[in-house]
Amino acid sequence: MSEAKVPGYSSDERAPLPPPRDLLIRAEDRVRLQEESARHPWNPRSEIHGYMLGRRAGLARVGVNLLRVPPGKESFAFHRHLREEEFAFVLSGKGVVDVGDETFEIGPGDFLGFPAGSHPHNLRNTGREDLVYLSGGENRNAEIAEFPRDGKVMVRVGRDVTVYPRAAGEPFWPRHGGAEGSDDVGPHEG
Structure with missing residues (x-):
C-alpha cells in the first residue's frame, strides 16, 4: 500500500492509500457484492437495502450509498x-419525502439537500417499484441527531452512540431576566 504525499505538508502522519484498482467500483462488480440491509429500530415501516460505495472505495469523511x-x-x-x-438523488421509482411539516412527491432526477441543522426528513416509497437513490453525507467524528416524532436525541462521538429522551433535557444556561421570549445566552454572548 502506498502513502499519500501532499506537497507542502510537513507532518510525518500520512494516510495509507488503497491501490488504484480499489478506488473504482464497476457496476458489474457491484452486483456480485453482498447487498446490505437495515431497518430502523424505532420505525417498523423502515426497510432499506443497498451498497456502501464510499466505504468500499476507502472514503472516510464522506459516506456515499446506493440504496x-x-x-x-x-x-x-x-x-x-x-x-x-x-x-x-433519486435514480428510479416514486415516493414522497416528509420535510418538516410538508410532504413532497419525488421521482427520478430529483435532488434533496439537507444542510446541517435543517428540517427533519424521511423518504417513503409510495410507488409499485423500488425507490432507488444515491445517498450521501459527512462522516464527522461527533454528531447529534434529533428524532422529533420519537422524542429522542442521538449523540455519537466516534463509534460510541448514546440515545437520550428529548424530554429529559434541561437548559445548560439559566435564563437571564431579558425580554420575554429571549433565548438562553451562553458564556460568550450577550
Missing part, C-alpha cells in the same frame, strides 16, 4: 442532523 426502499416501506426514521450535511 433502495421497497414499495410501501420507508428509508429510516424522521430525523435531522445537527452537524452533518446529507443528500439524496
